[in-house]
Amino acid sequence: MDLSSQRQAVDGQVEVAFKVNGTAERLRVDPRTTLLDALRERLQLTGTKKGCDRGQCGACTVHVDGRRVLSCLTLVAMVEGREVTTIEGLAEDDQLHPVQRAFIECDGFQCGFCTPGQIMSAVAVLREGHATTDAQIREAMSGNICRCGAYPAIVEAVKQARS
Amino acid sequence: MRAFDFAAPRDIADALGLAGDTSAYVAGGTTLVDLMKLDVLAPEQLIDINRLPLHGIRLGPDGLRIGALERMEDIARHDAVAACYPLISQALLSSASPQLRNMASIGGNLLQRTRCGYFRDVATPCNKRAPGSGCPAQSGDNRGHAILGTSASCAATHASDVAVALVALDASVRLRGAAGNANARADGERTVPLADFYLRPGDTPHVENVLRPGELITEVIVPPLEWARRSVYVKVRDRQSYEFALASAAVAVDLRGGAVHDARVAVGGVGTVPWRLPAVEAALRAGQSHEAAAALAAEGARPLAGNAFKGTLVQRVILRALTELAGPR
Ligand SMILES: Cc1cc2nc3c(=O)[nH]c(=O)nc-3n(C[C@H](O)[C@H](O)[C@H](O)COP(=O)(O)OP(=O)(O)OC[C@H]3O[C@@H](n4cnc5c(N)ncnc54)[C@H](O)[C@@H]3O)c2cc1C
Ligand code: SF4
Ligand code: FES
Ligand code: FES
Numbered sequence: 001m002d003l004s005s006q007r008q009a010v011d012g013q014v015e016v017a018f019k020v021n022g023t024a025e026r027l028r029v030d031p032r033t034t035l036l037d038a039l040r041e042r043l044q045l046t047g048t049k050k051g052c053d054r055g056q057c058g059a060c061t062v063h064v065d066g067r068r069v070l071s072c073l074t075l076v077a078m079v080e081g082r083e084v085t086t087i088e089g090l091a092e093d094d095q096l097h098p099v100q101r102a103f104i105e106c107d108g109f110q111c112g113f114c115t116p117g118q119i120m121s122a123v124a125v126l127r128e129g130h131a132t133t134d135a136q137i138r139e140a141m142s143g144n145i146c147r148c149g150a151y152p153a154i155v156e157a158v159k160q161a162r163s
Numbered sequence: 164m165r166a167f168d169f170a171a172p173r174d175i176a177d178a179l180g181l182a183g184d185t186s187a188y189v190a191g192g193t194t195l196v197d198l199m200k201l202d203v204l205a206p207e208q209l210i211d212i213n214r215l216p217l218h219g220i221r222l223g224p225d226g227l228r229i230g231a232l233e234r235m236e237d238i239a240r241h242d243a244v245a246a247c248y249p250l251i252s253q254a255l256l257s258s259a260s261p262q263l264r265n266m267a268s269i270g271g272n273l274l275q276r277t278r279c280g281y282f283r284d285v286a287t288p289c290n291k292r293a294p295g296s297g298c299p300a301q302s303g304d305n306r307g308h309a310i311l312g313t314s315a316s317c318a319a320t321h322a323s324d325v326a327v328a329l330v331a332l333d334a335s336v337r338l339r340g341a342a343g344n345a346n347a348r349a350d351g352e353r354t355v356p357l358a359d360f361y362l363r364p365g366d367t368p369h370v371e372n373v374l375r376p377g378e379l380i381t382e383v384i385v386p387p388l389e390w391a392r393r394s395v396y397v398k399v400r401d402r403q404s405y406e407f408a409l410a411s412a413a414v415a416v417d418l419r420g421g422a423v424h425d426a427r428v429a430v431g432g433v434g435t436v437p438w439r440l441p442a443v444e445a446a447l448r449a450g451q452s453h454e455a456a457a458a459l460a461a462e463g464a465r466p467l468a469g470n471a472f473k474g475t476l477v478q479r480v481i482l483r484a485l486t487e488l489a490g491p492r
Contacts, residue, residue: 031168054200
């Protein structure tokens with residue numbers, strides 16, 4: 001029987017092939033490895049932040065096949081064959097993504113720790129298209145906690161990026 | 164996190180064949196990976212079920228059928244679900260966060276574990292996690308705990324929002340186990356009403372439902388109910404979003420001539436299982452005022468030191484739902 005598209009070697013490691021920001025990657029990992037740790041520690045993509053590591057803050061938000069998810073609760077073995085986009089993949093050459101520009105122009109952060117997650121969420125919010133009013137934007141962005149309380153400027157940034 | 168083997172089978176028979184007492188299925192991972200990191204769960208084998216053909220949201224004459232792997236966000240945004248069963252849609256959209264809802268499956272949602280802080284902390288006793296070790300919540304931090312269906316062994320709430328809506332709608336789960344199980348058909352399949360699926364804690368709070376080791380939830384089935392179009396899910400919590408319920412109500416009403424002719428009422432955040440309220444429904448059918456009916460909600464409640472407020476809160480949540488659906492009365 002075809003148990004898996006992944007091969008589990010005798011040493012307990014699994015091999016995972018997936019795309020990150022358009023580049024094909026192939027990793028041999030302990031199956032316990034989260035996507036977050038794989039990005040930060042194996043692929044040196046440290047833009048994605050680890051806040052709570054428990055699904056409670058949104059700092060680790062990335063896109064998998066175009067949908068925003070939490071990389072701290074995603075095992076990297078489970079993204080076999082999928083496309084991951086991180087904050088490093090938004091800009092085109094030295095042209096920032098419109099949402100990145102809007103966060104700078106609206107001062108949508110203080111310390112900046114939550115910002116990559118906020119921006120990945122905001123990009124998805126615009127694509128999802130369910131949020132029009134301020135209240136809807138706040139609700140759609142509620143999975144991203146900001147310890148500095150930059151929320152009003154974050155809502156402004158989302159609105160500016162949309163226009 | 165303890166080490167485990169990983170497999171990602173492509174068909175149901177293979178998944179069932181791999182499963183055993185020490186394995187766990189993983190769908191979205193939002194409960195499982197979290198609890199594995201905390202060492203609350205330590206399966207020796209993880210079976211990734213995302214490649215199994217358990218998809219599809221279909222509305223037909225026999226009601227609504229939702230494949231176990233459908234994601235919370237997709238179900239909530241499905242046009243037919245939002246139109247015919249607003250309480251399901253609203254319960255889902257008031258759950259967790261958009262990121263989590265993109266990951267989390269309906270099957271996993273129904274099997275999520277309680278958020279009781281003692282359950283999640285392996286340094287403390289907890290009958291649910293370590294049977295016989297005690298229940299510190301009885302005299303400790305119990306503000307978030309249940310007031311209905313509790314026992315001296317456990318007072319943890321069932322944390323799912325959508326399960327409350329599904330119980331109000333008489334939904335069932337379809338299960339598949341290895342062939343030859345007692346009470347199942349020869350192909351290992353059985354259908355269990357959600358109301359019978361969950362078990363109150365009693366003396367065995369570690370046994371939460373009737374699922375057998377290795378059994379899969381394949382589908383959720385919601386019977387047709389024309390007047391479920393007039394329904395809401397009202398959820399009250401400590402912050403406006405991204406939080407579990409202190410008290411919630413899933414209510415549908417059959418409104419005739421401006422009066423409630425029939426109703427479905429179930430509540431969350433207050434019970435050890437998703438809590439249907441037949442007494443409140445009967446009072447509404449009998450034409451009693453909304454307030455008189457809602458007053459029956461906390462009958463038999465057994466509050467602890469920190470959560471007596473939930474008895475009042477749950478009545479008000481029901482009242483608000485009824486007011487939204489039928490106006491004040
Ligand atoms: C921060 C946070 C906030 C949350 N807030 C809410 C909230 O407000 N309301 C709410 O309702 N929920 C909330 N949740 C819970 C969330 O909805 C659940 O974690 C999620 O629905 C579980 O689904 P999953 O697919 O990720 O399950 P998994 O984690 O993959 O699995 C959960 C359990 O179900 C088993 N399983 C999964 N699928 C099947 C299947 N088809 N057959 C048999 N067994 C299966 C797994 O083995 C595991 O034991 C929250 C979670 C987090 C982390
Ligand atoms: S309430 Fe239940 S889950 Fe919480 S500590 Fe007591 S036994 Fe454990
Ligand atoms: S680090 Fe993933 S949600 Fe906090
Ligand atoms: S800017 Fe500091 S946490 Fe948001």
